Amino acid sequence: GAGVSQSPRYKVAKRGQDVALRCDPISGHVSLFWYQQALGQGPEFLTYFQNEAQLDKSGLPSDRFFAERPEGSVSTLKIQRTQQEDSAVYLCASSLFSRGLNNEQFFGPGTRLTVL
Protein backbone atom coordinates (compact mmCIF):
# COMPACT_ATOMS: atom_id res chain seq x y z
CA GLY A 1 0.00 0.00 0.00
CA ALA A 2 0.96 3.64 -0.24
CA GLY A 3 3.23 5.07 2.40
CA VAL A 4 3.20 8.48 4.04
CA SER A 5 3.31 11.28 1.49
CA GLN A 6 4.26 14.92 2.00
CA SER A 7 3.97 18.00 -0.16
CA PRO A 8 5.65 20.05 -1.30
CA ARG A 9 8.97 18.20 -1.22
CA TYR A 10 10.87 21.50 -1.37
CA LYS A 11 9.78 24.98 -0.32
CA VAL A 12 11.72 28.23 -0.54
CA ALA A 13 10.24 31.15 1.40
CA LYS A 14 11.31 34.70 1.96
CA ARG A 15 11.72 35.70 5.59
CA GLY A 16 8.36 36.80 6.94
CA GLN A 17 6.23 34.68 4.58
CA ASP A 18 3.73 32.11 5.80
CA VAL A 19 4.08 28.48 4.66
CA ALA A 20 1.84 25.41 4.83
CA LEU A 21 3.19 21.86 4.69
CA ARG A 22 0.89 18.91 4.01
CA CYS A 23 1.03 15.33 5.23
CA ASP A 24 -1.05 12.38 3.98
CA PRO A 25 -0.62 9.51 6.46
CA ILE A 26 -1.04 5.82 5.74
CA SER A 27 -4.77 5.10 5.46
CA GLY A 28 -6.28 4.00 8.76
CA HIS A 29 -3.39 5.15 10.93
CA VAL A 30 -4.64 6.64 14.17
CA SER A 31 -1.53 8.54 15.20
CA LEU A 32 0.27 11.29 13.31
CA PHE A 33 3.49 13.04 14.28
CA TRP A 34 5.49 16.02 13.01
CA TYR A 35 9.26 16.21 13.50
CA GLN A 36 11.88 18.78 12.55
CA GLN A 37 15.30 17.61 11.35
CA ALA A 38 18.26 19.97 11.12
CA LEU A 39 21.23 19.04 8.95
CA GLY A 40 23.35 16.33 10.57
CA GLN A 41 20.94 15.87 13.46
CA GLY A 42 18.26 13.39 14.42
CA PRO A 43 14.59 14.32 14.06
CA GLU A 44 13.12 16.38 16.91
CA PHE A 45 9.49 16.03 17.97
CA LEU A 46 7.10 18.89 17.25
CA THR A 47 3.55 17.67 17.78
CA TYR A 48 1.30 14.58 17.97
CA PHE A 49 -2.30 13.84 16.94
CA GLN A 50 -4.48 10.92 17.86
CA ASN A 51 -7.19 11.01 15.21
CA GLU A 52 -8.22 14.69 15.10
CA ALA A 53 -7.15 15.51 18.65
CA GLN A 54 -3.81 17.25 19.16
CA LEU A 55 -2.62 15.55 22.33
CA ASP A 56 0.93 16.88 22.55
CA LYS A 57 2.31 20.11 21.10
CA SER A 58 5.16 20.49 23.54
CA GLY A 59 7.81 20.49 20.80
CA LEU A 60 6.48 23.42 18.77
CA PRO A 61 9.27 26.02 19.02
CA SER A 62 7.05 29.12 19.08
CA ASP A 63 3.50 30.34 18.61
CA ARG A 64 4.35 30.88 14.94
CA PHE A 65 3.99 27.12 14.47
CA PHE A 66 0.51 25.66 14.20
CA ALA A 67 -0.69 22.18 13.20
CA GLU A 68 -4.12 20.73 12.50
CA ARG A 69 -5.72 17.45 11.49
CA PRO A 70 -9.41 18.38 11.27
CA GLU A 71 -10.85 15.10 9.96
CA GLY A 72 -8.36 12.72 11.51
CA SER A 73 -6.48 11.98 8.30
CA VAL A 74 -4.57 14.69 6.38
CA SER A 75 -2.56 17.10 8.50
CA THR A 76 -1.13 20.55 7.81
CA LEU A 77 1.78 22.21 9.59
CA LYS A 78 1.68 25.97 9.22
CA ILE A 79 4.54 28.32 9.99
CA GLN A 80 3.74 32.01 10.17
CA ARG A 81 6.25 34.83 9.57
CA THR A 82 9.07 32.39 8.74
CA GLN A 83 12.56 33.05 10.10
CA GLN A 84 15.92 31.76 8.88
CA GLU A 85 16.17 29.45 11.88
CA ASP A 86 13.04 27.66 10.61
CA SER A 87 15.08 26.23 7.71
CA ALA A 88 15.07 22.45 8.15
CA VAL A 89 13.47 19.25 6.89
CA TYR A 90 9.98 18.72 8.29
CA LEU A 91 9.07 15.05 8.62
CA CYS A 92 5.63 13.57 9.09
CA ALA A 93 5.12 10.07 10.53
CA SER A 94 2.08 7.92 11.21
CA SER A 95 1.43 4.80 13.25
CA LEU A 96 -1.46 2.37 13.28
CA PHE A 97 -2.00 2.39 17.02
CA SER A 98 -1.37 4.90 19.76
CA ARG A 99 -0.22 2.47 22.45
CA GLY A 100 0.96 -1.08 22.91
CA LEU A 101 2.88 -3.20 20.46
CA ASN A 102 3.14 -2.50 16.75
CA ASN A 103 3.09 1.26 17.25
CA GLU A 104 6.14 1.84 15.09
CA GLN A 105 6.11 5.14 13.24
CA PHE A 106 6.44 5.23 9.45
CA PHE A 107 7.93 8.38 8.00
CA GLY A 108 7.28 10.34 4.85
CA PRO A 109 10.05 11.75 2.62
CA GLY A 110 9.94 15.15 4.32
CA THR A 111 9.61 18.74 3.15
CA ARG A 112 12.85 20.68 2.93
CA LEU A 113 12.12 24.31 3.90
CA THR A 114 14.66 27.00 3.09
CA VAL A 115 14.01 30.50 4.41
CA LEU A 116 15.98 33.24 2.66
Place this chain on the structure above:
Amino acid sequence: EDQVTQSPEALRLQEGESSSLNCSYTVSGLRGLFWYRQDPGKGPEFLFTLYSAGEEKEKERLKATLTKKESFLHITAPKPEDSATYLCAVQAGGATNKLIFGTGTLLAVQP
Protein backbone atom coordinates in the same frame (compact mmCIF):
# COMPACT_ATOMS: atom_id res chain seq x y z
CA GLU B 1 15.77 14.12 31.13
CA ASP B 2 15.28 11.45 28.45
CA GLN B 3 18.36 11.19 26.25
CA VAL B 4 19.82 9.07 23.45
CA THR B 5 23.53 8.99 22.53
CA GLN B 6 24.85 7.16 19.48
CA SER B 7 28.43 6.17 18.72
CA PRO B 8 30.48 6.37 16.68
CA GLU B 9 29.31 9.47 14.79
CA ALA B 10 30.76 8.00 11.59
CA LEU B 11 32.09 4.59 10.62
CA ARG B 12 33.89 3.49 7.50
CA LEU B 13 34.03 -0.25 6.75
CA GLN B 14 35.36 -2.40 3.99
CA GLU B 15 32.82 -4.68 2.31
CA GLY B 16 32.55 -7.83 4.43
CA GLU B 17 34.01 -6.22 7.56
CA SER B 18 31.51 -6.76 10.39
CA SER B 19 31.00 -4.16 13.13
CA SER B 20 28.52 -2.78 15.68
CA LEU B 21 26.83 0.55 16.26
CA ASN B 22 25.99 1.65 19.80
CA CYS B 23 22.94 3.45 21.19
CA SER B 24 23.01 4.42 24.88
CA TYR B 25 19.87 5.78 26.46
CA THR B 26 18.44 7.20 29.66
CA VAL B 27 14.66 7.24 29.76
CA SER B 28 11.95 7.23 32.38
CA GLY B 29 10.21 3.96 31.69
CA LEU B 30 11.21 2.57 28.30
CA ARG B 31 8.21 1.67 26.17
CA GLY B 32 10.23 0.77 23.10
CA LEU B 33 13.56 1.29 21.34
CA PHE B 34 13.51 1.81 17.58
CA TRP B 35 16.16 1.56 14.87
CA TYR B 36 15.75 3.42 11.58
CA ARG B 37 17.86 3.73 8.44
CA GLN B 38 17.96 7.07 6.63
CA ASP B 39 19.32 7.59 3.12
CA PRO B 40 20.26 11.10 1.91
CA GLY B 41 17.21 13.16 0.98
CA LYS B 42 14.76 10.58 2.31
CA GLY B 43 12.75 10.02 5.47
CA PRO B 44 13.80 7.45 8.08
CA GLU B 45 12.95 3.85 7.16
CA PHE B 46 11.80 1.60 10.01
CA LEU B 47 14.04 -1.37 10.81
CA PHE B 48 13.33 -2.79 14.29
CA THR B 49 11.48 -2.29 17.54
CA LEU B 50 12.82 -3.77 20.79
CA TYR B 51 10.68 -3.74 23.91
CA SER B 52 12.60 -5.42 26.75
CA ALA B 53 16.14 -6.20 27.84
CA GLY B 54 17.46 -9.40 26.29
CA GLU B 55 15.34 -9.08 23.17
CA GLU B 56 17.01 -9.56 19.78
CA LYS B 57 15.73 -9.06 16.23
CA GLU B 58 17.33 -9.84 12.87
CA LYS B 59 16.81 -8.72 9.30
CA GLU B 60 19.20 -9.82 6.57
CA ARG B 61 22.69 -8.63 7.63
CA LEU B 62 21.38 -6.59 10.59
CA LYS B 63 20.82 -7.74 14.17
CA ALA B 64 19.58 -5.49 16.97
CA THR B 65 20.00 -6.26 20.67
CA LEU B 66 18.82 -4.49 23.82
CA THR B 67 20.04 -4.20 27.42
CA LYS B 68 18.75 -1.99 30.21
CA LYS B 69 21.11 0.83 29.24
CA GLU B 70 21.98 0.39 25.57
CA SER B 71 21.23 -1.19 22.24
CA PHE B 72 23.57 -2.49 19.58
CA LEU B 73 23.04 -2.77 15.85
CA HIS B 74 25.33 -5.48 14.57
CA ILE B 75 26.13 -5.47 10.85
CA THR B 76 27.48 -8.75 9.51
CA ALA B 77 29.45 -8.82 6.26
CA PRO B 78 28.15 -5.42 5.11
CA LYS B 79 27.70 -4.48 1.48
CA PRO B 80 27.99 -1.01 -0.12
CA GLU B 81 24.19 -0.77 -0.22
CA ASP B 82 24.16 -0.81 3.59
CA SER B 83 25.73 2.66 3.52
CA ALA B 84 23.33 5.08 5.24
CA THR B 85 22.74 6.93 8.49
CA TYR B 86 21.39 4.67 11.22
CA LEU B 87 19.16 6.36 13.78
CA CYS B 88 18.19 5.07 17.22
CA ALA B 89 15.13 6.38 19.06
CA VAL B 90 13.34 5.68 22.34
CA GLN B 91 9.71 5.99 23.28
CA ALA B 92 9.25 6.80 26.94
CA GLY B 93 6.50 5.69 29.26
CA GLY B 94 3.63 7.96 30.13
CA ALA B 95 1.12 9.71 27.94
CA THR B 96 3.42 10.91 25.20
CA ASN B 97 4.03 8.77 22.10
CA LYS B 98 6.87 10.84 20.75
CA LEU B 99 10.20 9.37 19.73
CA ILE B 100 13.44 10.83 21.10
CA PHE B 101 16.21 10.36 18.55
CA GLY B 102 19.97 10.24 18.73
CA THR B 103 22.07 12.10 16.19
CA GLY B 104 22.77 8.94 14.19
CA THR B 105 25.77 6.99 12.93
CA LEU B 106 26.84 7.64 9.35
CA LEU B 107 27.98 4.30 7.90
CA ALA B 108 30.03 4.08 4.72
CA VAL B 109 30.82 0.63 3.29
CA GLN B 110 33.50 0.62 0.63
CA PRO B 111 33.71 -2.10 -2.04
